[in-house]
Amino acid sequence: MSGDPSGTPHPAPDPSPRPLDREKLFAARLHAARVRPYLATALFALHVVESWRVPTMAVDRHWRCYVSPGFVARTPVEELAGVWVHEVSHLLRDHHGRGDRVARERGLTGPGERLRMNIAADCEINDDVYGDGLARPDGAVEPATLHLPEGELMEDYLRQFRLGPRTQDFAWLDCGSGADGLEREWDLGADGAHGLSAQERDAVRFRVAQGITGRPGSASRGWQRWAEEAFHPPQPWRELLGAAVRSAAGGPGAGEDYTYGRPSRRSASVPGAVLPSLRRRPPHVCVVIDTSGSVSDAELGSALLEVAAISRAVGGRRDLVSVVPCDAAARDVHRVCRAEGILLVGGGGTDLRAGFARALRAQPRPDVVVVLTDGQTPWPSTRPPCRTVVGLFPRPRAARSWDEDDPEYVPDAPPAWARVVEIGAVGAGR
Structure with missing residues (x-):
């Protein structure tokens, strides 16, 4: 909302030399986290940047919050808490990305249209954000202010x-x-300090969505609707992927090893010898993620969600799941403690054979290798000594352009020894 609580046109940014009252500002954030606990992860992910050029408070797409010291000085803590929640709501709901898409689709250009997007985004947020411990500032833009219905999205407004x-x-x-996608003069930009990466931003959204869906009834209808979309509830393709992983992990030979801790019953038939028994142990899964330039940030974010889903498929044991980012070369193996802590580095060409080789060298050796890719890669010539599941990011055939230098080139399909599931497709898989 980021405006003067009076609701009157805001004057120029306050040029006074007073320092930013961070104690007051952070007290307001703490109050916001207490009354909206499901937003706490997002609130504390914002990095504060003091700025004299910002009229009140504003955010950029990299999760920096620019704050005017004068605005903080003249605004009560209870209303500042509402501004904190409002600003972080713009980022959680991806208003900057949605604003960019709407601008391209509808040919909207210029600051006037971006102002209209900001107003529409505020209407989406403010219809149910206040109350229950969160003060509503005077003059906050709501749908009723413009004689519009409640409960709609920015694009509708x-x-x-x-x-x-x-x-x-x-x-x-x-x-x-962060509210409309149009960069401001005060923005530090993508290379500035303290910005969150695309994967970190997706991880914050995922954690907030988990908090909302984990405590039904504590969030408003608007936030529940957002969480249902952001959390990616089970879909047919996800069920297929989970079933494929469970089937591979539960197949003969997977997660089995010999042990002398419990001698085989056949030892009685071989006097003087102790034979080992075959013991079932929890299966280890290694996920190879394609981080090449042809895989989008959104797909990489989706890959992290799949890692969490895979850990659930093997009983919720994150210590049994590891991740290998790979483009043309394989990176370090990451153990899955927190999905948002996995750094997906890459951006070059694609050769997942290096990823397979790195996964098979991991200790303990995986029982299942899961590959998440767009399929634009050469595949190993021989079958790995473990079960393999391939999750393919969808590429509409009509829109494919595999190689500008060779329009006839089509990459090899995944090998027959892999179980293949097309991510996002209904009823896909073989």
């Missing part, structure tokens, strides 16, 4: 109003590039 007499009181509104 954009179709229902234009800038005019009803919106003139909100000309000061500026929640930053």
